[in-house]
Amino acid sequence: MSKIKWEKLLSGTDVRGKAIATEGKEANLTDEAAVGIGFSFVKWLEDSLNKESQEIELAVGHDSRLSADRLEAALARGMKLAGADVYSAGLASTPAMFMSTVLDGHQYDGAIMITASHLPYDKNGFKFFIRSGGLEKENVIEILNIAAEKEDQFFEKELPTIDSLNKIDLISDYAEHIKEVIRENLSSDVDQKQPLADFKIIVDAGNGSGGFFVEKILEALGADTKGSQFLRPDGNFPNHAPNPEDKEAMHSIQKAVLENEADLGIIFDTDVDRAAVVDSSGQEINRNKLIALAATIVLENNPGATIVTDSVTSVGLKQFIEDKLGGVHHRFKRGYKNVINEAKRLETEGVTAPLAIETSGHAAFKENYFLDDGAYLVAKVLIKMANLKAAENRKIGELIADLEEANIKEEYRMTIQLNEFKEYGQQILADLKKFIQEIDEWEIAPKNYQGVRVNCGGNDWFLLRMSLHDPVVVLNVECDKKESLALILENIKDFLSNYNKLKLEALN
Numbered sequence: 001m002s003k004i005k006w007e008k009l010l011s012g013t014d015v016r017g018k019a020i021a022t023e024g025k026e027a028n029l030t031d032e033a034a035v036g037i038g039f040s041f042v043k044w045l046e047d048s049l050n051k052e053s054q055e056i057e058l059a060v061g062h063d064s065r066l067s068a069d070r071l072e073a074a075l076a077r078g079m080k081l082a083g084a085d086v087y088s089a090g091l092a093s094t095p096a097m098f099m100s101t102v103l104d105g106h107q108y109d110g111a112i113m114i115t116a117s118h119l120p121y122d123k124n125g126f127k128f129f130i131r132s133g134g135l136e137k138e139n140v141i142e143i144l145n146i147a148a149e150k151e152d153q154f155f156e157k158e159l160p161t162i163d164s165l166n167k168i169d170l171i172s173d174y175a176e177h178i179k180e181v182i183r184e185n186l187s188s189d190v191d192q193k194q195p196l197a198d199f200k201i202i203v204d205a206g207n208g209s210g211g212f213f214v215e216k217i218l219e220a221l222g223a224d225t226k227g228s229q230f231l232r233p234d235g236n237f238p239n240h241a242p243n244p245e246d247k248e249a250m251h252s253i254q255k256a257v258l259e260n261e262a263d264l265g266i267i268f269d270t271d272v273d274r275a276a277v278v279d280s281s282g283q284e285i286n287r288n289k290l291i292a293l294a295a296t297i298v299l300e301n302n303p304g305a306t307i308v309t310d311s312v313t314s315v316g317l318k319q320f321i322e323d324k325l326g327g328v329h330h331r332f333k334r335g336y337k338n339v340i341n342e343a344k345r346l347e348t349e350g351v352t353a354p355l356a357i358e359t360s361g362h363a364a365f366k367e368n369y370f371l372d373d374g375a376y377l378v379a380k381v382l383i384k385m386a387n388l389k390a391a392e393n394r395k396i397g398e399l400i401a402d403l404e405e406a407n408i409k410e411e412y413r414m415t416i417q418l419n420e421f422k423e424y425g426q427q428i429l430a431d432l433k434k435f436i437q438e439i440d441e442w443e444i445a446p447k448n449y450q451g452v453r454v455n456c457g458g459n460d461w462f463l464l465r466m467s468l469h470d471p472v473v474v475l476n477v478e479c480d481k482k483e484s485l486a487l488i489l490e491n492i493k494d495f496l497s498n499y500n501k502l503k504l505e506a507l508n
Contacts, residue, residue: 004033004151006144012469013137013337015144016116016125019067029067029124031074032155033147037126038078038112039154040146044139045084045110045130053083059100061092061170062114063209063271064233067124071114073162075126080160089170091209091233093272095373096174098129102369103173107131115271118243121235133369134337175216178379182221185383189390194222196386199263202227204253206242207234210268213375221382227260229253242269244276244361250284258282264385264396268374274361275374277381279397287359288317292400294363294377295320297384298355299327305352308343310334311450312359312476315459316404324402333450335468336362340370406459406478408485412506414473414496421471428473428499432464435495460484462492473502 008028009015015037017029042053049056060075062068076086087108089100097113100106110130116123128135128143135143186195201223205211211231218225229252230239240249244267257265257278265278276286277293285293295307299321306328307321313331321329332342336358343356347366357363362372365380385396418424432452436442445453451465451474460479467474475492479485493507 004028004030004036004147006033006036006148009033009037010137010140010144011125012335013135013140014125014127015140016119016123018122019065019071019116019124020122022122027122029071031070034071034074034126035078035081035159036147036151036154037143038075039082040078040143040150041110041112041128042079042082042084043146043150044143048130049109051109056084056110057087057108058084059087059089059097059106059108059111059168059170060114061089061097061100061111063093064091064207064235065114065116065124065270066121066235068114068235071124075112075114076162076165077159078154080162081154081157085166086162087166087168089168092171093174093209093212093375094127095273095371095375096170097127098134098369098371099174099177100168100170101129101131103170103177105173106168106170113271117271117273118241118246118269121237133371136337171212172216174375175212175220178217178375179220181376182217182379182383187387187390190386191222196382197222198389199385200224200226200260201264201266201382202229202253202256202260202262203231204229204249204256204265204267205231206249206268206270207232207237207239208242208268208270208272209233210270210272210374213266213268213272213378217375217379227256227262229256237270244269244274244286250276250278250286254278254282254284264381266378269361272374273372275363275378276361277378277396280395281397283397285397285400286361288314288405289400289403290361290363291357291359292317292320292403293381293396294355294357295325295327296399297380298365299325302327302352302354304328305354306330306343306346308332308339308346308353308356310336310339310358310360311448311453311465312463314405314478315455315461316406320400320403331448334358334465336360336364336372340364340372344370404459406461407480408478408482410477410485412475412477413467414475414506415503416471416473417501417503418471422466424499424501425466425471425473428496428502429464429466431498432495439491456484456488460488462488464492475507 019029097111113127116125253265253267318329343353346353354366363377364372453463462477
């Protein structure tokens with residue numbers, strides 16, 4: 001019997017687990033597991049690329065997590081045991097690790113980023129890339145199945161040393177790529193060498209791996225970055241959660257922008273695949289506002305194009321994209337891979353879909369391999385900011401001044417107390433559709449792809465959906481008045497009271 005439950009390490013399209021034991025809770029993302037996954041990734045690539053392992057070159061990088069170096073060493077040992085050559089990028093970002101498969105001077109056959117995004121310090125995980133993009137869930141399942149089947153080929157074997165592991169300065173090459181993107185898209189009115197010389201721009205890296213953006217990109221382009229904070233990598237995350245959606249984190253960068261009289265604040269998550277910004281007034285440009293800003297930038301050069309988002313975007317955002325910008329808003333499912341894959345699907349059907357963006361800050365541009373890349377998103381904002389000031393002396397926040405948003409935004413999560421929870425959850429959603437017919441002024445939103453979304457009049461709406469992976473029913477509500485929220489919750493509680501396996505405490 002295997003000592004590792006490989007299937008338990010699957011999390012969507014990633015491997016994730018507990019990498020540091022705490023308070024009697026054992027780790028399951030161990031060195032042994034990492035060796036097996038590194039070994040199995042090579043074996044999977046042998047089949048998918050039709051290459052011998054000795055011909056395969058791989059890159060491995062990590063964010064600032066405490067377990068990163070140890071897991072990188074274990075992955076590399078497994079890869080080398082399988083016969084591949086391994087290159088260490090050291091501290092890197094998730095988007096940079098994908099770019100290691102396509103950038104000139106690198107172009108490795110595959111890459112693994114060691115990260116667990118914004119999760120607590122004891123967690124870690126692996127994201128897998130090949131030149132066509134990030135692996136899908138079924139690919140990761142195949143890798144884990146190979147590990148389970150071939151344990152005898154890597155367990156209790158003498159592992160290769162990694163003293164001679166090839167080191168690469170990937171993050172510098174990636175930064176050069178981002179600077180090139182910025183310079184190539186500046187208007188002729190902007191100084192091409194120092195386009196940010198007139199701006200004060202500060203970064204909050206949350207003690208993750210995004211600190212490189214200050215010196216290697218902003219300062220290199222002339223920006224004043226005094227006031228930037230939490231740039232030093234520290235896997236304890238001592239200042240705030242490395243998450244642009246975290247209220248404490250956002251308040252921290254807002255305060256820094258105002259205190260330093262900055263033109264722009266930038267906040268990254270741990271591995272820089274997500275970002276948000278703050279304008280000079282301290283306005284948080286996140287979630288719906290971030291989507292509105294990105295859509296404004298994209299639709300300028302792609303009139304009438306489709307913007308794909310996740311399911312919890314606001315009524316006001318749809319009106320902004322379609323009525324103000326002349327685009328099409330395609331609201332799809334939660335999960336950044338779902339949003340990206342939907343944009344790709346639309347493209348194959350002849351629909352122009354240049355941007356796939358989730359409210360969490362994952363933004364993927366067609367022009368950038370549909371890669372969710374926080375640094376690339378910020379680069380697009382910087383380009384627009386520089387061009388806007390040169391042409392009209394306007395500020396970036398003015399572009400979304402017409403976006404209408406509900407005053408109240410709430411999310412409630414309710415646990416289903418059953419092992420086999422999916423059928424129970426789907427029955428709740430089916431019954432809700434019948435219940436809605438009894439409520440005046442409520443109507444089910446058209447073209448909805450996840451859960452049951454209900455328009456309640458004006459900016460008011462709610463979405464009841466199943467969590468992507470957990471036995472949880474999620475209720476998202478947006479409305480303008482406390483009285484509207486109370487009425488929505490009263491009706492939802494009345495409806496859900498019939499389901500005795502659902503914990504309703506969150507609604508009280």
